[in-house]
Amino acid sequence: MSTTHPSTGRPSRLSWLVRLRRDRSLLLMAVPAVVLLVVFNYVPLFGLLTAFQDYDPLVGVWHSDWAGLEQFRQLLGDPLFWESTVNTLYLSFVQLVLFFPIPVALALLLNSVLSQRLRNFIQSVVYLPHFFSWVLAITVFQQMLGGAGVLNQFLRTHDIGAWDIMTNPHTFALLVTSQAIWKEAGWSIIVFLAALAAINTDLYEAAAADGAGRWRRLWHITLPGLRGVIVLMLVLRLGNALSVGFEQFLVQRDAVGHDAADVLDTFSFYYGIATGNYSYGAAAGLFKSIISLLLIWGANKLAHAFGEDGLYRR
Secondary structure (H helix, E strand, C coil): CCEECCCCCCEECCCHHHHHHHCHHHHHHHHHHHHHHHHHHHHHHHHHHHHHEECCCCCCCCCCEECCCHHHHHHHCCHHHHHHHHHHHHHHHHHHHHHCHHHHHHHHHHHCCCCHHHHHHHHHHHHHHHHCCHHHHHHHHHHHHCCCCHHHHHHHHCCCCCCCCCCCHHHHHHHHHHHHHHHHHHHHHHHHHHHHHCCCHHHHHHHHHCCCCHHHHHHHHHHHHHHHHHHHHHHHHHHCCCCCCHHHHHHHHHHHCHHHHCCHHHHHHHHHHCCCCHHHHHHHHHHHHHHHHHHHHHHHHHHHHCCCCCCCCC
């Protein structure tokens, strides 16, 4: 609802008090989410001070000795840190290439299913693993692909020999990516299905009347309609690229070894929190956050270069 200026005839901006009364119901609905965001995302930022201290939990943040950049100097000279960084970047790249296109493809396939009952059933099946914990998800893979799993039992029964999947460090990147696809791809298609529903169906009817086949309609109508959402999700994915998953790697670290499974999150835990060196772990976490911020900034700039809004407009 907007008002018009009596002299110019142009729309005038409502005062903040009028907008507050108008949107009070929406604002009240947003309060719990804002409180959770502040408590769990912004309040913990205070703990970043420990990255610049020789933090002692017995005396607290205010009374711990100030160390300046000493933790970062030690961090940048630690070969285990660089090994974890390389593993994180490699796993992020593999998951970006193999995982990101899957939700788009699933959304396109589900959107092509004519039966609403069948579509709802497929959606329920592919959504379900999202609600499993990583421990349960990895247990399912262990029962299927582990040394005593269904696949290896079948191979031994037919004298083919066991196939080392769950404990092979050389294929660990493909293993964790397949686990992420199985667990999260179904949930990720929600945004793309919403974007598909927003595409004007008249465009498809007009294209079909002009003789455009299914693939031409897909290429000239569907994909352009999804481009903005795809770019936005890609920017968000790149910004979260270094957070490849803590619990998933923590559970499988002993099976494949730290050389393959250590990422920045597990490095912060094992060489920071687990050893009582909280400042060292906080420095590693801050380093990861800065790199993630640079990635999301660069991805947003790239989105602007392709004519998309990204996370925010220029």
